[in-house]
Amino acid sequence: MRAINRLSAKGAAALPAGKHADGGGLWLVKDAVAHGKWVLRVTIYGKRREMGLGQFPTVSLAKARKRAEEARALVRDGIDPIKDRERKRRDAKRAMHLxxxxxxxxxxxxxxxxxxxxxxxxxxxxxxxxxxxxxxxxxxxxxxxxxxxxxxxxxxxxxxxxxxxxxxxxxxxxxxxxxxxxxxxxxxxxxxxxxxGKQRHEVVNIPALPWRDVPAFYASLNEGTATHSALRLLILTGVRSFPLRNLHENQISGNVWTVPGEAMKGRKGATSDYRIPLSAEAMRILDRAYRHARDGFLFPSARKGVISDATMARMMERRGMKARPHGFRSSLRDWLAEATDAPHEVAEACLGHVTDGAV
CATH class of the missing domain: 1.10.150.130 (Tyrosine recombinase, N-terminal domain)
Structure with a gap:
């Protein structure tokens, strides 16, 4: 019998379940008359390995023989055809740019x-x-x-x-x-x-406490905890939650708080810092906060890091309030518009907003 190419296309289709050699290490392994797989047995680096070449009859006898010969050529060059195929698959996946x-x-x-x-x-x-x-x-x-x-x-x-x-x-x-x-x-x-299509959902603004009700709420924050002190300073300065919660003692010089430019939302690519003059009341809050500072941060959480925005929000929620900490910026803006004669540019600057001009 011939050493290789023992099978024929018509004969392979009629073979029963079992292992059938085509020669040269190529086998057709059938689990049923109509289904099977092609397997090539090779010896590389003294170790015998089996390499799958595809499913039968999807992969024809001619294609299986071609794949087998390509693998044998790699073996003759001292290359493991299985590892070579895995490497090519990895390279192809990387080239896809998922x-x-x-x-x-x-x-x-x-x-x-x-x-x-x-x-x-x-x-x-x-x-x-x-x-x-x-x-x-x-x-x-x-x-x-x-x-x-x-x-x-x-x-x-x-x-x-x-x-x-x-x-x-x-x-x-x-x-x-x-x-x-x-x-x-x-x-x-x-x-x-x-x-x-057009979205049906309407964006709901963060609930804010009417500015006339802010003084009473401020007075109720009298426990001296990190949460109460943080909320008081948030109300007094009108800053966002992130820079306030991450307030570090090295940002305070005299009665000025310098917020790093990168911490200010809306100041994309900012190189200049944002300076906030601190009132006498704000300085009193800071004096108390220094006593509870940890690693230089004035509003530490109970466990590690700094207090979260959710901590302040939950405190207000427990009091049955719909308003949230971020809403105090809106309260401040309304107060500036309704109770003061501050120019638009000044009011916006108080909130750290970038107005039309660079000045």
């Missing part, structure tokens, strides 16, 4: 312009939670408006703000991919928006 990988690279490149280098996760989380589980393993070049529509439609109306952020950041990822030289559809997110 959306998951492009998104991570895009996030990495934008960290410098995000508050705290994006460590809070707010920039990446809409993608990580709502997009990448469904589309992350797609090559970015294959992502189209239908994929995006199907991915975001479950939250388009129920979590409108999050869906909007996910769509916007996905658009940035596609631009990043284009900058890498990949052929992507830069209009995919705009087309997806057209398919998704």
């Amino acid at each position: 959306l998951r990988e492009v998104a991570a690279d895009c996030f990495e490149s934008r960290k410098a312009e995000l508050k705290g280098d994006g460590h809070a996760g707010r920039w990446f989380s809409p993608l990580e939670i709502h997009v990448l589980p469904k589309l992350g393993n797609l090559p970015v070049t294959e992502v189209d408006q239908k994929d995006i529509r199907d991915c975001l439609s479950p939250i388009w109306h129920t979590k409108a703000s999050t869906a909007e952020k996910a769509l916007q950041r996905l658009g940035l990822c596609l631009k990043h991919a284009a900058a890498l030289g990949l052929e992507v559809d830069l209009q995919a997110t705009a087309k997806a928006r057209a398919l998704l």
Whole structure:
């Protein structure tokens, strides 16, 4: 009998279940008359191995023989054909530029312009939670408006703000991919928006306490705890929660609090810091806070780090209040507009907002 090419295409189809040699280490292993798999037995580095060459009859006898000969050629050159195939698969996967990988690279490149280098996760989380589980393993070049529509439609109306952020950041990822030289559809997110339609959800502003009720609430914060002191200073200064909760003693000089520019929302790429003059009452709060400071932070949490925004919010919630800490900025802005003659630019500056002009 011939040493190789023992089988014929017609004969292979009629063979019963079992192992059937074609020669040269190539075997047809059938589990039924109509189904089986091709296996090549090779010896590499003195060790015998079996290499799958595909399913029968999807892979024909001719194709199996071709694959077997390519593997034998590698063995003759001292190359393990199984490891070589695995390496090629890994290389091919890397060359695909999956959306998951492009998104991570895009996030990495934008960290410098995000508050705290994006460590809070707010920039990446809409993608990580709502997009990448469904589309992350797609090559970015294959992502189209239908994929995006199907991915975001479950939250388009129920979590409108999050869906909007996910769509916007996905658009940035596609631009990043284009900058890498990949052929992507830069209009995919705009087309997806057209398919998704107008959102029914209305954005609800964070509840704020009417400014006339603020003094009474302020007076009730009299326990001297980190939470009470933080809320008092939040009300007096009108800053956002993040810079206040992360207030460090090295940011205070005399009666001026200097907030690092990168900690101020709305000051993208800011190089200048934000200086806040402190009133006598604010200084008294700081004097008490210094006593409970930990690692230089004036408002530490009970366990580690600093107090969270949720801690202050829950305290207000326990009192049956709908208002939340961030709402005190709105209370301050209303007071400036209704009870003072402060110019618009001054009122906006009090809140750390960037107005029309550089001045």
